Every structure is written in C-alpha cells, then in structure tokens.
Amino acid sequence: MKAFVPTGTPAAVGPTVRQAAVAEPVQRADQALIKVEAYSVNRGETFVLERPPADWRPGKDVAGLVVQAAPDGSGPAVGRRVVAHPPAAGWAEYVAVPTGALAPLPDRVSAVQAAALPLAGLTALRLLRTAARHTGHLAGRRILLTGASGGVGHYVTELAAAAGARLTVVTASAERGARLRELGAAEVVHQVADATGPFDLVLESTGGTALPLALARLAPRGLLLWFGQASRQPVELNFFDILSGPVSATIRQFSYADVDEPDGADLATLVRLTAEGRLHPELGTVRDWAETPQVLDELRERRIRGNAVLTVA
Structure with a gap:
C-alpha cells in the first residue's frame, strides 16, 4: 500500500515526507483495519517530522471505512464508517486502530469533517x-x-x-x-x-x-x-x-493523552455534537493527499487557519 514516510530532511532543505510503498498493517486482536478516506495534519506533527523517531510514520487523525473487523469481536463491523485516533501511521491507504480509539460516524457527518475532530477536539x-x-x-x-x-x-x-x-x-x-x-x-x-x-x-x-x-x-x-x-x-x-x-x-x-479511559467515548461525544450542529469543524484547507508535503510547509508558515484535511483517493 501507499503511505507517507519521513524523509529525515530539514524543512528548510526539502520535503519532510514522501509517498512510498509500505507493508499493509497486521492487525492485533483488538484492532480494526480502516481504509482511510481522509486525515488531518496537525502543526505538532510538523515538529516531530524535524527529528522523526526510527520506524515511525505520522498520522493520528483519520476517518474512513472498516474493511476488517477486530479479530476479538470488539468494535464496529465491516462496512461501518468511523473516525479514529491511532497512535501513528494514519497518513496511509490503510491503518490498524485499537477499537477503543474509534467511534462510528452517522451519515450526516462527512469523513472530511470527522478527520478534523480527534487531536484538536x-x-x-x-x-x-x-x-x-x-x-x-x-x-x-x-x-x-x-x-x-x-x-x-x-x-x-x-x-x-x-x-x-x-x-x-x-x-x-x-x-x-x-x-x-x-x-x-x-x-x-x-x-x-x-x-x-x-x-x-x-x-x-x-x-x-x-x-x-x-x-x-x-x-x-x-x-x-x-x-x-x-x-x-x-x-x-x-x-x-x-x-x-x-x-x-x-x-x-496538561496533556490530552493523560487519561485513564480509551479515546472512543470522547470521540463519540465530538461526533454527536457535530451531528447535532453544536460543534463545527473548521476546515482551513481540504486537499488531495498527494499535496501533503505542501500542506506541511503551509502549516509551518502559519498560512492555514483551522484544520488541514487531506483526502485519500
């Protein structure tokens, strides 16, 4: 499959990510396999890309379709649209996500809206x-x-x-x-x-x-x-x-990750508020995922206000 991987290049020299062929995710028992439809890029991720950890790929905010349910039977069934907050590796065609870190999406919340929710929300x-x-x-x-x-x-x-x-x-x-x-x-x-x-x-x-x-x-x-x-x-x-x-x-x-419970319940709250028209994801730009390197540059230069969302064709 295709995914974005760090180049290890300083932003001042060249792109910090490139698209490459990588192995498809291998699910753990409690993970669903998601076909990514959209993902959000956060400015904090641009900082990590300056000195990326070994064997790390970026991507914490995704929305898409469950194509393989979790082997342990937890979480949504195949065919269900979801928003997810994986620990990494979401800028890809597929990502494996713990079922406790995702929430189902109703029809009235689009993948683009949902992808803007996790980290910031x-x-x-x-x-x-x-x-x-x-x-x-x-x-x-x-x-x-x-x-x-x-x-x-x-x-x-x-x-x-x-x-x-x-x-x-x-x-x-x-x-x-x-x-x-x-x-x-x-x-x-x-x-x-x-x-x-x-x-x-x-x-x-x-x-x-x-x-x-x-x-x-x-x-x-x-x-x-x-x-x-x-x-x-x-x-x-x-x-x-x-x-x-x-x-x-x-x-x-304060750290948003300093919680004892999984992310799924809070993601479900954010989705519900969005579906009810009480929360409005601010989409600063929506682009094809091929433009991820350019979007990263724009985020670093503060040329994007709100969320930057990339759609995976």
Whole structure:
C-alpha cells in the first residue's frame, strides 16, 4: 500500500515526507483495519517530522471505512464508517486502530469533517473538563485562551461558550478573531498584554513570554493550564513576580493523552455534537493527499487557519 514516510530532511532543505510503498498493517486482536478516506495534519506533527523517531510514520487523525473487523469481536463491523485516533501511521491507504480509539460516524457527518475532530477536539474537550474540575463549573467563569488561531482554539471557543463561560481569546489574525467572536468569544485581543483580567482560568498554549504575562492576569486561586509551546521559545518565570502576583495561583501542565479511559467515548461525544450542529469543524484547507508535503510547509508558515484535511483517493 501507499503511505507517507519521513524523509529525515530539514524543512528548510526539502520535503519532510514522501509517498512510498509500505507493508499493509497486521492487525492485533483488538484492532480494526480502516481504509482511510481522509486525515488531518496537525502543526505538532510538523515538529516531530524535524527529528522523526526510527520506524515511525505520522498520522493520528483519520476517518474512513472498516474493511476488517477486530479479530476479538470488539468494535464496529465491516462496512461501518468511523473516525479514529491511532497512535501513528494514519497518513496511509490503510491503518490498524485499537477499537477503543474509534467511534462510528452517522451519515450526516462527512469523513472530511470527522478527520478534523480527534487531536484538536480531544484536547479541547479534556482541557475544559480539567478546568471544570478546578472551578466546579464553567458557567460565568472568565477564561483567557492564548494561541487561539488553530483547531484547538476553535473547539475550545465553541465548547466554552456553550458552557456559559466568558472567553477572551488571543490571536494575531483579525480575520480569525472575527470568526472566534462568531463562535462565542466574548473578547478578542491580539496579544496577551492587551487582555484585561483577572481571569479564573488561563489556557496557555504559546509559551515563551506569553506565559508569565498570562499568569499575571489570573484571579486569586486561579488556574493556569499549560498545554502547548507554539512559540517554541523557553519560558522564564521570575518567582518574585509569582509571589507578588495572584494569591495561591496554580500552574499545571496538561496533556490530552493523560487519561485513564480509551479515546472512543470522547470521540463519540465530538461526533454527536457535530451531528447535532453544536460543534463545527473548521476546515482551513481540504486537499488531495498527494499535496501533503505542501500542506506541511503551509502549516509551518502559519498560512492555514483551522484544520488541514487531506483526502485519500
């Protein structure tokens, strides 16, 4: 079968992936074999491709058709459309996925929409769930979201607004800011320094100089969830500033993968919300999968807002 594999070439020199012939997946007992119809490319995957692990192939967000059911009898039957979140190797014609990491798709959710859900949607859903555990609820809470231009920012905005939170988003793009306001953001600013707190919660994905500025805008006993490093710049914190800042503030690192249960239930929630018209995958570009190398370059250069989805002919 055909799949995209890392070239090991720096992006500044040439393409970081190439299409190649690889062996078809061998199913484990708890894995369904999926014929991939569409997959989403995440900016974080562009970072991994700079120094790819040995024998690793990219691809964590896919949608397609079950062509072989799991040998142990778990999961959907042959012929069922699904969205899946494999650990890797999804940029291919076929991928084997644990049945706990997929969810069936209704007819009214397309493969292209579904492929945009897993990584960004799971991150947003679990981020807000973690925040709600700290505050008790989100209704009426003031939330600051940095780095809001991407897929996670889109889903956080929709989900937080639906939960009754008052959300301030940080995005450098006026066009993107207008879209986030349509989705429910109460306030749009173009840099963290322009945000007026205090905020009960800060969802921080930029790192660098943004994190200390965001931390200073927390309310007493507020929570900062650090879930990304989009700036790729190290964070420097002055602990004297923290001592004179918000009283009893909490800083917590967040990983969407730090859960005890499989992904399938949360994927099913994202699919249900999409089917009901309560969640709207933001498709920044939809292209044939032959254009994957070009799309990766555009993601690195921040020329795509929202999700980048590739369709497999």
